[in-house]
Amino acid sequence: MSLDTAEVRAERAERSGSRAYLSLFKALGRGWIRDRSQIFFTILLPLMFMVLLASVFGSGDTAASRIVAVGDVAVLDGADPDAFTVVEAFDLDEALAMMRDGDADAAVVQDGATVRIYPSATNSTSGAIAEGKLSALVDDVNVEVLSAAAPGEPVLETEVEEADGGALRPIQYLAPGILAWGVAISGVFGAAGTIVDWKRDKLLRRLRLTPASVRTFLGAKVSVNLVVAVGQTAVFLAVAALGFGLQLSAWTWFAVPLVLLGTLAFLAIGVVIGGIAQTSPAAAGLSNLVTMPMAFVSGAFYPLALSPEWVQAISYLSPMRYLNEALQSVVVYGEPPSAVLPQIGFLAAFAAIVALVSWKTFKFDEL
Amino acid sequence: MDAAIEVADLRKTYRGRRTGEIRAVDGVSFRVERGEFFGILGPNGAGKTTTLEIVEGLRKPDSGTVRLLGRSPWPHSPELTGRLGVQLQASAFFEFLTAREQIETFAELYGATKSRAAEMLDLVGLAEHANVRCEKLSGGQQQRLSIACALVGDPELVFLDEPTAALDPQARRNLWDLMRSINAEGRTVVLTTHYMEEAEALCDRVAIMDAGKIRAVGTPAGFVRDLDAPTKVTVAAGQLSGERVRELAAGETVNADETAVVFETRDPRGLLTALASDGALEGLSVRTANLEDVFLHVTGREWRG
Ligand SMILES: Nc1ncnc2c1ncn2[C@@H]1O[C@H](COP(=O)(O)OP(=O)(O)OP(=O)(O)O)[C@@H](O)[C@H]1O
Ligand SMILES: [Mg+2]
Numbered sequence: 001m002s003l004d005t006a007e008v009r010a011e012r013a014e015r016s017g018s019r020a021y022l023s024l025f026k027a028l029g030r031g032w033i034r035d036r037s038q039i040f041f042t043i044l045l046p047l048m049f050m051v052l053l054a055s056v057f058g059s060g061d062t063a064a065s066r067i068v069a070v071g072d073v074a075v076l077d078g079a080d081p082d083a084f085t086v087v088e089a090f091d092l093d094e095a096l097a098m099m100r101d102g103d104a105d106a107a108v109v110q111d112g113a114t115v116r117i118y119p120s121a122t123n124s125t126s127g128a129i130a131e132g133k134l135s136a137l138v139d140d141v142n143v144e145v146l147s148a149a150a151p152g153e154p155v156l157e158t159e160v161e162e163a164d165g166g167a168l169r170p171i172q173y174l175a176p177g178i179l180a181w182g183v184a185i186s187g188v189f190g191a192a193g194t195i196v197d198w199k200r201d202k203l204l205r206r207l208r209l210t211p212a213s214v215r216t217f218l219g220a221k222v223s224v225n226l227v228v229a230v231g232q233t234a235v236f237l238a239v240a241a242l243g244f245g246l247q248l249s250a251w252t253w254f255a256v257p258l259v260l261l262g263t264l265a266f267l268a269i270g271v272v273i274g275g276i277a278q279t280s281p282a283a284a285g286l287s288n289l290v291t292m293p294m295a296f297v298s299g300a301f302y303p304l305a306l307s308p309e310w311v312q313a314i315s316y317l318s319p320m321r322y323l324n325e326a327l328q329s330v331v332v333y334g335e336p337p338s339a340v341l342p343q344i345g346f347l348a349a350f351a352a353i354v355a356l357v358s359w360k361t362f363k364f365d366e367l
Numbered sequence: 368m369d370a371a372i373e374v375a376d377l378r379k380t381y382r383g384r385r386t387g388e389i390r391a392v393d394g395v396s397f398r399v400e401r402g403e404f405f406g407i408l409g410p411n412g413a414g415k416t417t418t419l420e421i422v423e424g425l426r427k428p429d430s431g432t433v434r435l436l437g438r439s440p441w442p443h444s445p446e447l448t449g450r451l452g453v454q455l456q457a458s459a460f461f462e463f464l465t466a467r468e469q470i471e472t473f474a475e476l477y478g479a480t481k482s483r484a485a486e487m488l489d490l491v492g493l494a495e496h497a498n499v500r501c502e503k504l505s506g507g508q509q510q511r512l513s514i515a516c517a518l519v520g521d522p523e524l525v526f527l528d529e530p531t532a533a534l535d536p537q538a539r540r541n542l543w544d545l546m547r548s549i550n551a552e553g554r555t556v557v558l559t560t561h562y563m564e565e566a567e568a569l570c571d572r573v574a575i576m577d578a579g580k581i582r583a584v585g586t587p588a589g590f591v592r593d594l595d596a597p598t599k600v601t602v603a604a605g606q607l608s609g610e611r612v613r614e615l616a617a618g619e620t621v622n623a624d625e626t627a628v629v630f631e632t633r634d635p636r637g638l639l640t641a642l643a644s645d646g647a648l649e650g651l652s653v654r655t656a657n658l659e660d661v662f663l664h665v666t667g668r669e670w671r672g
Contacts, residue, residue: 016445016478023475027461027468034463197462205425206459210476210520211445365426 020212024220032224041189042232046182047239050174053301054244057125057170065130066104068095073110075141083133092118099123105130128306172247175240176327177300182236183229183259184266184320185291190225191270192283195367199278204367222267229263230256237331249334255327258340261347262323268354269319275362294320319350369437371524371555372399372422377431379417391417392428393579399557399572401523404550406570407559408658414579415559416456419528422557423453436524449477452522452554456529458513460501466512467497470519477520487515490545492538506533511542524555531565543568563658573658575665582665587658594664596656597631600638603650604628615641 032038064085069076070092079086087104089095095107096118105126107118117134120127147153198204207217233255240246269290277283295301297311298320304312315321326343329335337344379392391414399405407415420426422433424440424447433440438447460469466488474484488494491511496504504512510533517525527546531539546569550556560566566573567587574584583590597619604626612621612628615638620631627650632638635653642648662668 019478020476023472027464027472030468031461031463201462202455202457202459203461206453206455206516207476208425208443209423209448209451209453210473211449211478212476213443213445 016211017213017216020210021216021220024212024217025223028221028224029227032228038186038190038228042182042186042228043235045185046178046232046236049178049181049301050171050236050240050244053174053178054171057174065106065126065133067130067134068098068104068107070095070107070109073108073115075110075115075138076108078141079137084137099127106134108134125306169245171240171244172332173303173328174301175237175244175246176331177298177324179233179236179240179255179259180262180298180320180324180327181291181295181300182232183262183323184294185287186228186232187225187263187266188270188273188291189284189287190228191267192273192277192287193270193280194221195271195274196277196280196283198367199274200280202367222264225267226260226263229259233259247332249331251330251334251336254330254337254340257337258323258326258330258344258347261344261351262319265319265323265347265351265354268351268358271358271362272354275358294318297321298324300324319347322346322350368401369434370398371401371403371436372397372405372557373432373434374398374418374422375432377418377421377428377433379414379421379426379428390579392421395431395576395579395581397574397581397584399555401555402550402553404546404556404569404571405558406566406573407557407576408561408563408566408573408662409559409576410561413576415576416528418576419526419557419559423451423526424448449520450523452517452520452525454510454513454517454525454527454530456532458509460509460512462502463500465498465500466493466504466508469501469512470515473516474519479519479521483521484519487519488512490518491515492541507535507538510534511538514542514545518549522554525549525557527556527558529559529561531560531562539565563662567658575658575662577662577666577668583661590658590661591656594656594661596660597633598635598656599654600630600632600635600642601627601650601652601654602642602647606647606649607645611645 064081064083067076067079067084067086068089069086070089076084076086087098089098089107092107092109095104098104099107099118099120100122102120102122105120105123109116109118115134115138117131119131204214204217208214237246237248237252237255241248270287273286273290274283277286297307297314298304298318299307299315300320304315304321307315322343326340326347329340329343330337375396377392377395378390381389381391383389393414395414395418397405407418409415417426421428421431422435422440424433424435424443427441435447436450438444440447461472464472467484470484470488471481474481485494485497488497491514493504493508493511493515496508501509501512510530514527514530517527530546531542534542543565546556546558550569558565558569570587572584572586573590574581576582585593604623607615607628609623612623615621616630616632619633622629630638635655639653642651
């Protein structure tokens with residue numbers, strides 16, 4: 001007579017449950033490592049974006065602005081040669097042509113007391129920077145003129161201090177954004193693709209008929225994704241620091257829990273997409289449709305501060321924004337985790353809500 | 368002891384926007400005893416897979432009850448699934464794993480050893496392909512691997528959904544031997560198939576299914592006996608005179624054309640002896656009634672499986 005008490009049985013079930021978890025984790029992890037496309041999407045693609053964006057933004061704001069002076073532009077006489085490289089053009093058409101070819105950032109015409117600035121539209125970032133610097137130059141000249149006219153009067157002057165200990169080099173704001181985007185695509189594409197695969201190959205149905213529970217299987221799958229996200233973060237930050245001179249703060253380790261939380265939120269989005277899509281191309285298309293715009297409204301590739309207001313407004317709905325902000329705070333500015341509690345709260349709430357929605361709307365019958 | 372499977376009045380209707388309602392399973396009842404080799408025979412779309420999926424606990428029926436080894440397959444319980452071995456109609460594997468890794472993972476899920484996994488791989492003739500990735504195996508090899516995965520947990524009750532569908536004739540014969548031996552070890556086997564000869568060769572009892580309903584259940588031999596159909600004996604034309612043909616037919620049906628003479632007889636032994644003594648055995652073939660005739664008889668339709 002066997003004397004299995006409920007306790008003994010529960011203990012045995014628990015032991016076999018954790019063994020099942022480990023073997024599923026191993027099987028899924030192996031599958032992940034052998035899938036070259038996964039390695040490309042999670043590791044190489046974000047690094048490629050970093051190289052690309054670092055070279056695009058890297059030149060823009062450090063070099064001198066290239067100005068075309070049309071005719072005689074007196075205001076440029078006092079310009080700092082480190083800030084402006086001035087060439088002269090015969091007329092405005094010639095200056096505009098130079099800008100179209102990307103040879104100049106702005107054209108300037110001075111007509112008596114009016115200084116007209118034509119910032120480049122071809123190279124809008126450098127154009128905007130040149131415009132800002134020219135306006136500041138005009139202001140300086142005005143101040144000089146005014147103080148000469150009324151020597152006793154004090155004039156208001158602005159002084160810009162570098163608040164965070166040195167100018168932020170492009171890599172410092174690019175790296176957290178690209179990392180947040182990388183975490184997002186591997187989460188969304190990963191979950192959506194996996195679910196569509198399960199619909200096709202019926203693996204989950206087969207596993208439902210083994211003693212392992214579906215919960216164990218899903219747990220193992222999510223664990224693989226979380227481990228991948230941590231690995232992805234480590235590789236990315238290492239390359240950014242060693243290859244691109246990203247300065248890592250002492251709080252950088254806190255990127256790990258942030259990335260884990262972000263991954264949960266993006267996996268949940270991927271589950272919703274996987275529930276809707278029926279084929280792999282559909283899953284990939286929908287995932288793109290969600291992650292691409294999200295990257296642009298979250299400051300992942302382009303500073304939010306420079307984005308239009310409506311983009312900034314939408315960004316409050318995007319989990320990528322909060323992950324980006326939080327990573328930036330702890331990794332770049334070295335703020336303690338307590339400073340990013342609001343971002344953590346939003347990510348957690350977002351993950352919970354989307355997970356709940358996907359759980360409720362998911363058609364398990366299709367698997 | 369409880370029966371291995373007891374199913375009462377299962378019904379399942381699929382509702383599709385475009386397809387409308389399909390009554391895939393329409394009032395199915397049957398019982399499988401422990402140790403039995405039970406077959407479900409029917410053409411495409413008969414509802415075999417849907418029935419199996421309901422019995423296994425993968426699908427919920429609209430109505431009806433299922434008892435598996437004395438308990439309900441729903442909700443999922445490890446104690447029950449640990450005693451089942453299942454091969455689904457579509458093979459399902461972990462991506463990018465080799466055959467060995469695949470079956471070892473399943474072995475771990477069932478609490479079986481690595482040596483048991485290796486043994487099963489050998490049993491289905493895949494030992495040489497152990498290090499091949501699943502997606503690179505041929506269709507038939509995948510099917511055999513999926514059967515090995517079904518057996519690795521040492522199940523009491525084995526479900527095989529068209530296990531021989533993608534196999535070449537040699538592999539099919541090998542698998543027949545394998546299925547016979549797993550049944551001989553005392554395991555209950557439930558098999559679905561399109562093949563009449565497979566059901567006849569393997570099954571203790573067969574359920575004939577068509578359009579969501581079980582039309583008849585019985586032993587293959589019993590079906591044929593009950594059908595009481597004549598044996599068809601064919602010889603090449605030109606060996607017998609018309610008069611002799613009429614004499615041998617002895618009042619039973621006979622069809623003759625320019626190539627062959629076909630006797631339908633209830634006394635095949637007497638007829639064959641007479642043909643032999645006439646020396647008229649060229650082009651001889653003897654066809655007794657089989658499940659195909661049974662199918663025609665119970666459904667009123669020609670077999671087109
Ligand atoms: N998931 C589903 N959704 C809608 N209809 C379905 C679904 N699965 C099966 N059917 C329909 O139910 C009917 C029975 O299908 P089932 O797969 O059970 O047949 P089967 O006997 O296993 O056929 P086969 O021999 O081709 O495997 C078919 O008409 C099929 O089109
Ligand atoms: Mg089927």
